[in-house]
Amino acid sequence: MRVLACIKRVPITGGRIVLAEDARAINTQHLAFTMSPHEECGVEEAARLIEAHKGDSVVLTLGPPEATEQLRDAMALGIDRAIHLQTDGQEWDGEATAAALTDAIRADEAASGRFDIIFLGNESADSGGFQVGARVAYALGRPLVTGLKKVTLDGSSVRCEQEVEGGRDVYVVPLPAVLTVKEGLNLPRYPSVPGRMRARSKPVAVSTPARPAPHLELVRLAVPAGQGRRAESLGAGAAAAPAVVEMLQKAGVV
Amino acid sequence: MTVLVLMDESDASRQALTLARKFGEPRSMRMDALGAFAPDAIAAALAEAASELNVAAVFGAGTDRGNEVMARLAARLGLPFAANCIAVTPGDPVTLTRLRWGGSLLEEARLHSPRPLITVAPHTIPADSGPAPVEVDVKPPAEADLVVRVVDHVSPSNGGVSLAEAKVIVSGGRGVGSKEGFAIIEDLAGLLGAAVGCSRAVTSAGWRPHSDQVGQTGTKVAPEVYIACGISGATQHMAGLKGAKRILAINSDPQAPLMLNADYTVTGDLKEIVPAISAEIRKRR
Incomplete structure (x- = not known):
């Protein structure tokens, strides 16, 4: 079988988000990067499917040259090869991202055959547009199921x-299908050293699509005002226990 | 002008109605208008109604279901879609503010579209209390739009208190140190009738199941009291805590972000403090 996992490179934010000077991006000078958490589970699921059923697994991203790191991470988890749609670091909106991914999928399928399953994250950790999977699925004319916590072939x-309130809804759809997943689908493995070594020599196909003018156009970012919480110290160490219990009593939960 | 609103029982869809009224006279379509959830069928019905009524915009709730159906509608219509907005001003372009990073960041944006498609983030603006809009008629769906539909429902197997609805949550982070370290968290939770939660670091380490994770990629919670033990408070975690009424942070580092964003703090080793709180509760019973 053939399986594709689409990923996005995002910064690992710490306790406080700091903006770049023009307020159009996060200041990432002191931040590390990762793939968006939902997508890491998509990569893991793709690797497991190919381990079990044999075939070809591919990872695809639209992102800056540095996103090669995340493609190598995916290949270290077992994905066979990568497709990198390189950008100059500017953000692409959901429509443009989906169109570029769809073109790349069509080109790869024309050369190597249809993907049985295409995994994407339910939404990206940073821009949270909630739409790329739906657009890719519609353009390809394939069924889409979203927000998945379990996938069984x-x-x-x-x-x-x-996952829905009060349990899980079940869908059964024919292949080929597009599936968007959420963290919790599986517990992604930690890449092994040999896995990392092998990933270095796996192929990455690079192209540079042109960025169309965004229809959802970012003007500026802002850090929301705090929620006005002002920490009151109840003390230090075990000696604080009576003060804690009094607080819990006042809150009506003891 | 008419504006179409995709509605369910949630507060979020009445919040969507609040912003929708800025665009015209609202008409509504119910999320369950076709019975069992079939997202392509609802998206198709919305597309047809939007065209027939020549609506100025389509609004929905920024819930999982709302965002999903609106994204499918956007794909069908080939139009842009702005998810999780908290403010919208009509015009050409529409100007709006939307949530990023699970609400840890705000984005001001311009939406260039002949028919804006917008969802409104839950718990952000007042719900509409005006008269319920008139529902639009929905025709039977095409076979092709029923390929993706809910065919079954499975209930959660654990009988514990659900995180999303818990009144009290005792939550542990990396500072708990190990899977076994959660015994003292579970003991305190048991005394309080609370749910056990944890941070992403904990689920990534395999100490707790993902269903216990509170945060942007876990569960968003709204308890009376949230007790965070050994959790630093990365934005990923804080994004799940916005609905918490009172936050008590227990941490050895008084400068940890969660200690600075809590209502109450106790500084020190959680391995001493948590059992001491449990002992104090037992003593008073």
């Missing part, structure tokens, strides 16, 4: 569990 269809 069953012959030529796939059983999907979506």
Whole structure:
């Protein structure tokens, strides 16, 4: 079978987000980067499917040259090869991102055959547009199921569990399908040293699509005002226990 | 002008109605208008109604379901979509403010579209209390739009207190140190009838299941009291805490972000403090 995982490179924010001078991006000078958490689970699931069923696994991203790191991370988890749609670091809106991914998927499928499953994150950690998966699925004319916490292959269809209030809704859709996943789908493995070594020599196909004018156009970012919480110290160490219990009593929970 | 609003029972859809009224006279479509959830069928019905009524905009709630259906509608119509907005001003372009990073960052943006598609982030603006809008008629869906539909529902297997609805949550972070370290967290939670939560560092380490994770990629919670033990308070975690009424932080580092954003703090070793709180509760019973 053939499986694709789409990922996005995002900064690992610490306790406080600091903006760049023009307020159009996060100041990432002192930040490390990762792939968006939901997508890491998509990569893990793709690697597991290919381990179990054999075939070809591919990871695809639209991002700056540095996103090669995240593609190598995905390949260290077991993905066979990568496609990198390189940008100059400017943000692409959801429509433009989906169009570029769709073009790349069509080109790869024309050369190597149809993907049985395409994984994307339910939403990216940073821009949170909640739409790239839906656009890719619609453009390809394939069924889409979103927000998945469990995926089970069953012959030529796939059983999907979506987390909802009070349990999980179940969908069964035929392959090929597009699935957007959430963290918790699986526990991604920690890449092994041999895995990392192998990832270095796996192929990365690079192209540089042109960025269309965004229809959802970022003007500026702002850090929201705090929630006005002002920490009151109840003390230090075990000696603070009576003060804590009094607070809990006042709150009506003891 | 008419504006179409995708509605369910949630407060979030009445919040969407609040902003929708700025664009025109609202008409509504219910999320369950076709019975069992079939997102393509609802998106198709919205597309048809939007065109028939020549609506100025389509609004929905920024819930999982709302965002999903609106994204499918956007794909169908080939139009841009702005998810999780908290303020919107009509015009060409529409100017809006939306949430990023699970609400840890605000984005001001311009939406260039002949028919703006917008969802409104839950818990951010007042819910509309005006008259319920008239519902639009929904025709039976096409077969092709029923390929993706809910065919079954499975209930959670654990009988514990659910995080999303818990009145009290005792939550542990990296500072708990190990899987076994959660015994003192569970003991305190048991005494308080509380749910056990944790940070992303804990689920990534495999100490707790992901269903216990509070945060942007876990569960968003709204308890009366949230007790955070050994959690530093990365934005990923704080994004899940915005609905908490009172936050008590227990941490050895008084400068940890969560200690600075809590209502109450206790500084020191949680391995001493948490059992001491449990002992104090037992003593008073």
